Amino acid sequence: MLGEPRIGDVFGELLRDAYAVETGIGPRPLVGGRLPRPVIEIIERDDGLINGAPAAHYLAGPDDWQPYDHRAVDRVTGSVLDIGVGGGRIALHLQARGVPVTGLDVSPGALAVCRRRGVRDLVLGTVDEHATGDRRYDTLLLLGNNLGLIEGRHRAAGFLGALAALARPGARIIAHGTDPYGTTDPVHVGYHESNRRRGRLGGQLRLRLRYRELGTDWFDYLVCTPEELAELVHGTPWRLTDVDTADAPYYLATLRLA
């Protein structure tokens, strides 16, 4: 098969290069060894859709955030676990405000960038792995669309259970999601229908990330409505207590430990 990537730390390499472009620290990617090459994350979907997105937003300061990110950090209380800390933009902001925050990520390269940028408390691993330890938090953040980590029906109870194991009594999840069904684009509408025919949620995306010679394995990433989320939460230790749709189709969901 032509053009198959090598499995590796896609996100880490991407962030390292984005950080080099932003700061001049480390070699910057070049075209022909001369002109700067933009750092672009590539996202493939299993139906053949592919999109590129400039990586700079992973390092963006609050002035360049979307409004829902500001409202999300304003809802934080107590000690915080930033799940999928990425380039550390949220963790750095909370840390500067004096909020105790831990950054969690499966990407060693992402954690290296966070460390260089000054994030002090970092953990490498999945939520399941971290939940086997003894650290507990008051706020669990799933920003940057990371509500998607719920994956789908098969994974929701396990994922939310691991989050419950990481939670102090009364803890909350603050999660950023997107309603996927506002589109009339046949590429997306057809994908949602094909998903449902296979017993999947409409917005249960099967994706892989690529950067230069590296790719991830294919993984599920869930884009769902607040109503679908409510169904997935039902029967778990969490209650969906608030949905902020001020920036629809994007929303912030707040879940509280029942």
Next chain:
Amino acid sequence: MLGEPRIGDVFGELLRDAYAVETGIGPRPLVGGRLPRPVIEIIERDDGLINGAPAAHYLAGPDDWQPYDHRAVDRVTGSVLDIGVGGGRIALHLQARGVPVTGLDVSPGALAVCRRRGVRDLVLGTVDEHATGDRRYDTLLLLGNNLGLIEGRHRAAGFLGALAALARPGARIIAHGTDPYGTTDPVHVGYHESNRRRGRLGGQLRLRLRYRELGTDWFDYLVCTPEELAELVHGTPWRLTDVDTADAPYYLATLRLA
């Protein structure tokens, strides 16, 4: 096989969206139906390397060109065939200077964008197809790295022969190329070596382009040194008369009909 694209007019769709973003004419691509989505061309290589590049440069005016593009258009004489006219940036500039210019492209969508932008004389097809007609030119332009259309040893004589059939007596080719061998990046150095082991030129890239759900077939695109070019030109109706390396590793090659 997960994630295989549908074959289609990748370049035309890309340019149509880039044009919509630039002008507000036609629907602009959005993320979640709300935030603007950057228009990014995705280039896959057969070893698994993938790169994204913002498409805006295809529509850029002279103020945003690289210096070699300015020197290329300053070398033009007589009637011009702009091979791979793309978004029409070179053709529009020549047209505004009163130079008779024909834009040739295999992408119907690219020609549609050129037409809307005001390029008057456009032909759909390959150089071989166009050479079967009776139009002849004084200058044949291969800008935007389109020296790559030589593909490799198997295609060089045929391609240069078709260009000769399109040429008036004394005509010149002005072509933009890149020396691929200045890099020490193991991803590229290894690719060059693997190519040579298979009897290909080191910089004979096997690529496909992708945009959203569309992809091209895999094709060869040659990145070669002026010395390799000289060998490929040998025995054809053309003579390599000048190589401008002021912006190395990029160069402008001038070939004259022998």
